[in-house]
Amino acid sequence: xxxxxxxxxxxxxxxxxxxxxxxxxxxxxxxxxxxxxxxxxxxxxxxxxxxxxxxxxxxxxxxxxxxxxxxxxxxxxxxxxxxxxxxxxxxxxxxxxxxxxxxxxxxxxxxxxxxxxxxxxxxxxxxxxxxxxxxxxxxxxxxxxxxxxxxxxxxxxxxxxxxxxxxxxxxxxxxxxxxxxxxxxxxxxxxxxxxxxxxxxxxxxxxxxxxxxxxxxxxxxxxxxxxxxxxxxxxxxxxxxxxxxxxxxxxxxxxxxxxxxxxxxxx
Ligand SMILES: Cc1cc2nc3c(=O)[nH]c(=O)nc-3n(C[C@H](O)[C@H](O)[C@H](O)COP(=O)(O)OP(=O)(O)OC[C@H]3O[C@@H](n4cnc5c(N)ncnc54)[C@H](O)[C@@H]3O)c2cc1C
Numbered sequence: 034x035x036x037x038x039x040x041x042x043x044x045x046x047x048x049x050x051x052x053x054x055x056x057x058x059x060x061x062x063x064x065x066x067x068x069x070x071x072x073x074x075x076x077x078x079x080x081x082x083x084x085x086x087x088x089x090x091x092x093x094x095x096x097x098x099x100x101x102x103x104x105x106x107x108x109x110x111x112x113x114x115x116x117x118x119x120x121x122x123x124x125x126x127x128x129x130x131x132x133x134x135x136x137x138x139x140x141x142x143x144x145x146x147x148x149x150x151x152x153x154x155x156x157x158x159x160x161x162x163x164x165x166x167x168x169x170x171x172x173x174x175x176x177x178x179x180x181x182x183x184x185x186x187x188x189x190x191x192x193x194x195x196x197x198x199x200x201x202x203x204x205x206x207x208x209x210x211x212x213x214x215x216x217x218x219x220x221x222x223x224x225x226x227x228x229x230x231x232x233x234x235x236x237x238x239x240x241x242x243x244x245x246x247x248x249x250x251x252x253x254x255x256x257x258x259x260x261x262x263x264x265x266x267x268x269x270x271x272x273x274x275x276x277x278x279x280x281x282x283x284x285x286x287x288x289x290x291x292x293x294x295x296x297x298x299x300x
Contacts, residue, residue: 044287046081047090047143051125053082053097055132060084060097062105062128068281072108072121075101080125081146084139096142098134105129115270151220153282155210158223159231160200166234167193173241173264185241192233199226218295221288228278228285235275238268 051064062082072078078099087093099106105128110118137145167189174180174189202223206216216223239246242265249262250269279285293299 044284046146047094049081049083049094051080051082053084053095053130055084056129058132059129060132060135062097062099062125062130065122065124067122068111069108069121069123070119070281072101072123073110073118077101078123079136081142087140091143093140094142094146095139096136096145097130098136099125099128099130100134103128103130113274115273117270117274119274148215150283151216151218154220154224154288155203155206155216157278157282158199158203158227160196160203160227163192163196163227163230163234164200166231166238167196170234170237170241173238177241179241185237188233188237192230192237195226196230199223199230202226218291221283221291221296224282225285225288225292231278232275235268235272239272242268 051062051066053060053062055061060082062080064082066080069075069078078101080097080099081094082097083093084095085093101108105126107124107126109122109124111120111122112118113120136142171180171189174182174185179185202219206219206223210216245262245265246269249266250273283291
């Protein structure tokens with residue numbers, strides 16, 4: 034398992050501070066990265082690191098593949114409200130990485146990272162997953178006798194319309210990709226709409242189960258999920274966990290900035 038980690042930076046990716054200094058046939062990496070998803074299971078990690086200071090902050094960033102078993106790497110888990118520990122802080126302390134683990138050309142990592150991020154954002158669309166969840170929610174609503182509630186039907190229909198539009202966009206970008214074109218800044222649209230729909234569905238699930246969720250959310254905060262009613266327990270956990278969606282992969286505010294500049298041409 035591996036992931037892409039933008040070390041020592043958040044939205045302002047080009048300001049990243051984790052450094053890699055050449056020492057013979059190795060780079061020596063120092064720095065840290067918070068919020069590294071599943072780092073505790075990863076064997077390898079792709080890192081954007083600063084190998085030199087360029088005229089522009091985007092210059093001098095390199096792309097390194099690092100073996101997670103290398104001495105000097107510490108992974109510290111972060112426990113979240115849903116009782117999970119999916120995310121971690123990763124520390125690099127004099128980590129020696131063979132020069133052959135450099136991807137592409139030294140100092141050109143910004144371009145590689147941007148390319149990969151387009152695909153990461155594309156993958157966050159999740160139109161098929163949202164379709165499945167909407168189907169499950171319809172079943173839950175029927176089981177709980179609220180399926181004919183007009184307000185609930187209105188919310189489900191609005192989400193379904195947005196989801197269908199998202200699926201259409203996703204298929205369009207997929208066929209472009211098959212024809213050899215990159216997703217480009219359009220991937221930001223998929224990230225925004227896909228994550229908003231996923232959060233709206235999590236809210237809907239919570240509202241459908243109503244007060245039945247309360248004892249389970251308590252159990253989750255204590256780290257003891259109750260299996261008696263997994264759907265209700267899952268509603269609370271999913272709502273808490275999915276707050277992340279509009280932040281990770283580049284926050285949705287940043288995606289809107291990308292669309293404003295690169296698609297609408299605003300300055
Ligand atoms: C749960 C979780 C998992 C993650 N997993 C990974 C991972 O596996 N790998 C990885 O590399 N990273 C990961 N991240 C990091 C994630 O990409 C960053 O958190 C994200 O890019 C936001 O950066 P930040 O947290 O530093 O917030 P900041 O950059 O400090 O932003 C704070 C707020 O300010 C807003 N903001 C910042 N700049 C602007 C601007 N110019 N215009 C308008 N609004 C702005 C942001 O939208 C946000 O609301 C994860 C984050 C989370 C929360």
